[in-house]
Amino acid sequence: MATAIAQPVERTNYLNNEYGVKSWLLTTDHKRIALLYLISITFFFFIGGFFALLIRLELLTPAGDLVQADTYNKLFTMHGMVMIFFFLIPSIPAVLGNFLVPMMIGAKDLAFPRINLLSWYLYIIGAAIMLHCILTGGVDTGWTFYTPFSTEYTNTKIIEAGLGIFIAGFSSILTGLNFVVTIHRMRCPGMTWSRLPLFIWAHYATSIIQILGTPVIAITLLLVVAERALHLGIFDPKLGGDPLLFQHLFWFYSHPAVYIMILPSMGVVSEIIACFARKRIFGYSFVAFSSIAIAVFGFLVWAHHMFVAGISVYAALVFSLLSYAVAVPSAVKVFNWTATLYKGSIHYDAPMLYAFGFLGLFTIGGLTGLFLASLGVDIHVHDTYFVVAHFHYIMVGGALMGYLGGMHFWWPKISGRLYPEGWARLAALIVFIGFNLTFFPQFILGYLGMPRRFYDYSHMPEFQILNVFSTAGATILGVGYLLPMIYFLWSMRYGKPAPDNPWNAAGLEWKTASPPPTFNFDEEPVVTWEAYNYDEIDTGHKQEVEVVG
Amino acid sequence: MAGNVDALYIFLLIVSGLMTLLIFTTVIYFAARYRHRQGVPAEQIEGSNKLEITWTTIPFLVFIAIFFWSATIYFKARTPPRDSTEVYVVAKQWMWKIEHAEGQREINELHVPVGRDVKLILTSQDVIHSFFVPAFRMKQDVLPGRYTIAWFRATKPGTYHLFCSQYCGTQHSGMIGNVVVMEPAQYEAWMSGGSSGPLSATGEKIFAELGCATCHRTDTQGRGPNLQGVFGRPVMLDDGRTVIADENYVRESILDPGAKVVQGFKPVMPTFQGLVSEEQLNALIAYVKSLSNAGSAGSKTAAAAPQSAPAKAAGERTQVE
């Protein structure tokens, strides 16, 4: 096949082969685009985090004393919109996925590099509109845009926020499209489906959701915008419309969207656990197919967000039953990761600490999901802090822990530098403690009946003590998030140069230079080994594989 | 209701607590037991179909059990008992307006007797709200343009929080109130004060003022159907469908009369959209209900309700609920 041109002696890599702003803004290199995304989403992460901090400070005391009611409502709305649409959804796929998907399957780039760049520009256009919206007043509907409040009653900038998310949505769609085509068409010789890293399987499943779910939220937001501008009546009960139709369409995307956030994180955790336990993942095919199962079942459960919204009792029963179905593959994954540790040779490097953190927090987040899926209990805890705690355990405890773990794991590959291990372990610990302190009390608050999106709880002073814990935790969590940002930046200049494979990890991305050359590999790789061949890496020979049962 | 929900909640806590404990101890044990030691390589294990099947099936069966339990509770919580006391709730930004069938009106307060089933007929004047009483483990979104139904039975006298749990704008957190649960005697006393007559009587007055009675006559000669005994019964429509004449049907028939025309009648009724307020609608519905003396879902004649209430309440208080 493609004969390689002899590599020059000094190592040119994707970072230093070209300089200048233009070489970045017009790049079609998936690795550079990943870095563009990294910078953009980090920016939005800190904006969203700042809003979160203000929310927690306001809730420190029962009275509404720090900000005005309207400001508070905008804070939690913008926190949600920014964190979900401009941080979590692009986080792992657009940064780590973009960087790693082609490399892990031995390709030179994604199938459509220019569309990849277009994705980033769409994200930036959407983000710019969103930012303008935030700076000129923001939105106060909650990230859910429930009608008819959003279409008829609020006087905030719904149209702008809707368009921002609409455009960013196309960025997500195109990324998913690019991944699916790349995974189908660009695998190097020998890279069969059963040899794909689980990170790839997870991204494949994520892409399915992005492709089939995101267009529905796009059209829904378009309808909201049209409804708000022209008062068509589609969602307005005064004109014969049904506000629940909006909720159906909204959650058709927004429930699977949770899996857009968590599935890639599961992929990252699979890689990390295998590497630091020095083992092949237990039940590879079950972990792989459970990703696909989650993606598909995830589309069947949306109305469990609407059990008390006024849908029919019979529909609620169906959706509740299906909701349990989606919990099964998630449980299967957790069991398999646990079993992978058995008879491993476990190292406690920072990425592994994040993976442990993920396991713990995701388990709690997933199990509390059972409470919400069960109709009887959901009536009580729906729209309370119980829900807030639950989805933060999934999306922050799960998705964000995975993202940070992945950033540490692949940082040497991305930057060519090693991060300070001691600081990283400390940060992992701080994040874990801060997170639990912030969100565990909220489960209790929720069961006691504190509704979410409450600005002022001076009539229920009994809720204060738990809120104080939560706010204290948020401060610790904030420090935990700042630390990696600082030492990653520090390491870019002062960190030790990273070897090609600092973890002795399996996977094609570790078989090329750190940082990799522009086209990833000097020679097109040919895969002759199974995924996660840690026996060969550690002992130099293939071990007799034990099949239990 | 609260007891049932709590029982399931505790069961879920135990199940997920055990599950968490199992996973955490296993992870921690493995992590410590199999920590990296020089010269001890990891043992490769491909997987185990038996284990996979086990940990797919067992959670699934547990989930199914939880589903049936919780579905039973839900079904019960969504089906008001037949002879409940009826209370009409109109939500608006940012207050709860409450009307008792007996005519009492309250704002942000709901007085109910202990031990009696109370059926709430909820609607909103503007955006979506949600009627949430944590102590009763009860919640129902309140939608504009239609009625949603909820019910509860308070078992202990006292004052309980009432929240709006669906975000509804600036003063969402101020849209709160109290549910005051009273002993039957006290409730009786409270009821006797300050009422402008039963809601159905108000409805009858509006019915006359709007001229409804010209067509909806009490014989078979009217241009509109006779409304005696209609409520809660199936109605044949001119396109062959049958609907139950519930609150939502009566509401639609007043606001959008052409939508579901009764068989044998012409679509001549004008719409009252914009001409009647939510409160007037409630009164009209209460009136239509009062015409239905068989009263499948409606209250008996409103005046009779207070007298029968204490006796019933006393009888039911012994039940553990």
Add this chain to the structure above:
Amino acid sequence: MSAPSDHSKSSPLTTYFTVWVALLCGTFLTYEVAKIDLGPWNAAVALTIASAKALLVALFFMHIKGAHERLLKLVVITTIAFLIILLSLSMADYATRLWS
């Protein structure tokens, strides 16, 4: 791609024109059938004809029929399946609201 120009040198023109004529007939048929009262079957007939036409376009004009791999068929089937999920599960709510 899944070009029909594979190895068979037989001209696809006959197919193309046949499909074209069938599509035009289908359009005419939908238009005329709509004028006949079939009770509740009007919508069903209209949608059946539309689906038949869509199938013809997909199979012969978009070359799903001659596709050399099953992947494209899988994409089409998956998409239709998810569309049906959206429509049917939403309707599951609307159709049963009046039951209680």
Add this chain to the structure above:
Amino acid sequence: MSDSQIVVETASHAEVHNPALQHQFAEPQQQRDAASLGMWIFLATEVMFFGGLFCAYLIYRTWYFSDFAAASTSINAALGGANTAVLICSSLTVVLAIWAAQTSRRSLMLLMLVLTMLFGCAFLGIKGVEYHDKFVEHHVPGASFSFEHEEIPGHPGQYANPHHAEIFFALYFIMTGLHALHMIVGLGIFTWLLWMAWKRRFTPEYYTPLEIGGLYWHFVDIIWIYLFPLLYLIDRHK
């Protein structure tokens, strides 16, 4: 015939240096397969995009059937039918253009591309007439919308609820409007294809852009095949 000779030559050099082969691909077949899969997946997103609208349509049509029938009857079904025929013809010219590219008939290919675009413009023209009618009749949702005293078909003396009719027209304009937008994008794509064809970029070995542009065009056709009976032919028999 000179066309095909050039073609053969480029083909033989394809492995060494093919200007149409992008760097990330190893061989032309891989590039073609990637492009077509990419287009099919894009069409999947389009199906779901319109799917949300079909969902809204389905629910309101069930709820407000007679109002929808009254509103639908006010649209000119003959124009809609004519437009369906126009689009079907344009689909035929697209496949013929591809066939011409496969068999090195350059002038036929150019002719077919031009015809396709003409059909596309005709479609938009007819659509414009329809929109104009609706505008004149105040059937465009918004401040000036009016649908008073419009009888429900088959129910003399019974009038449609204007609010519900407005929902129909809102869906009608959004669905057909988005469809028309897709047609305009399609015309843009075909202008570019025509230019490429003019510049002799297409050969029997390389006509991928034509192929995937065609897929898009047929898809837009399929959407219309459903829109026509759903929007124009509700309860026409009464």
